[in-house]
Amino acid sequence: MKAVTVTGSGGPEVLRVTEVPDPEPGPGEVRVRVYTAGVQPVDLAIREGFRPPGLAVEPPFVLGNEFAGVVDALGPDAGDWRVGDEVLGFRVLGCQADRVVVDAGRLVAKPAGMPWEQAGSLSASGQTAHLALTELGVGPGDTVLVHGAAGGVGTVAVQLARAWGATVVGTASERNHAHLRELGAVPVTYGEGLVERVRAAAPQGVTAAFDAAGRGALEASVELVADRDRIGTVVDYLGAERLGVRQLRGERTAGRLAELVKLWEAGALRLEVEESFPIERVAQAHRLVGSGHVRGKVVLTM
Known part of the structure; x- marks a missing residue:
């Protein structure tokens, strides 16, 4: 599968779209065929060498921490998810790829009417905002x-x-x-x-x-x-x-993400996507996010 790979610490030039093995789900895990994945400022920081607490990883690795797509494989004890379910979710790294394996408890169902670009952009920013305002x-x-x-x-x-x-x-x-x-x-x-x-x-x-x-x-x-x-x-x-x-730091949860999805369904949450880029133009996406003048989010499409 194709994946956004960080080959070393530095600017957008260290990003490569490479072929990596398809991941296989283990117990309690689900594999998702990714349609869209958001690009976060923290992705730029990690590319440059920053590591969040508890994350110890060195290049090469696959970038990205939020996604939306369709379930295409199930590990044992994956709960109620079924192949073909449309979902959005999160994990630390690995999301800017054709496929991602994630804990079944880090997914929520995507509303049928939610555009894929918005679905892939919600988890990281939405949960960060929710957590911050709750803590304050x-x-x-x-x-x-x-x-x-x-x-x-x-x-x-x-x-x-x-x-x-x-x-x-x-x-x-x-x-x-x-x-x-x-x-x-x-x-x-x-x-x-x-x-x-x-x-x-x-x-x-x-x-x-x-x-x-x-x-x-x-x-x-x-x-x-x-x-x-x-x-x-x-x-x-x-x-x-x-x-x-x-x-302000904290754990992302499916419960918090589900609350945000319900707000969207009720018409109480508007999601802005400034621009979407095909995965091959990930360096351009990083440059746009790095400009500091994005309205809403930048999204990659797979």
């Missing part, structure tokens, strides 16, 4: 500042915070301000003068801040939010340690 205790009466509000994580975070009763101020480039207004957020431009712009947009004050962007977001957040336990990041862990705010 976002709820009715809050005013939440979301940094990087137009990106994959930010787009979901804005909608979840609004659904949970919060007012949202979101940072983005001006080209994405109309998009944020459509999602129910008050948009502000990031960069110099951000603190003053947020105070003008939210004279009632900001009670929580979620950083999905980096680039000085935490420094601005500590000026705006009194309780540092309600400031968190999924990108700037060194900054979080220095400033005494939260490093």
Whole structure:
């Protein structure tokens, strides 16, 4: 099968689409014929040499941590899944390939009406946003500042915070301000003068801040939010340690993913896909994600 392989630490030039053996499912596992797989900022970081806690792997390895596709093989004790089921799911590495083997408990059923590009883009960003806002205790009466509000994580975070009763101020480039207004957020431009712009947009004050962007977001957040336990990041862990705010990490679960799928089915969650690329153009996909100006997600098609 074809797979996106990291051949060494570095830029997009270290990516290769190579032929690797088809994986075979073991006990409790399912094999999925992948149709689409999202490209995450963390994929770029791993390509460059970063390793999340607990992940010890050296090149060559297959990249990707979310996917959507059709079940095509079952291991023993794979639960209620059947060959031909349309699913979306997640695992650490291995998803940007024609086929992926995954624990049966890391899959959820894909709604029939959900486009494949959206299905392949939901798990990583959606679960990250859900986990972060849950950890920060976002709820009715809050005013939440979301940094990087137009990106994959930010787009979901804005909608979840609004659904949970919060007012949202979101940072983005001006080209994405109309998009944020459509999602129910008050948009502000990031960069110099951000603190003053947020105070003008939210004279009632900001009670929580979620950083999905980096680039000085935490420094601005500590000026705006009194309780540092309600400031968190999924990108700037060194900054979080220095400033005494939260490093937001946690386990992805099928239960959380299923909740997001139900929100989509109810029309309460809009998923944005900026562009999809065939797997052979994975380097171009990485360059687009690395530009930092993606609205929603970038997706690979197999």
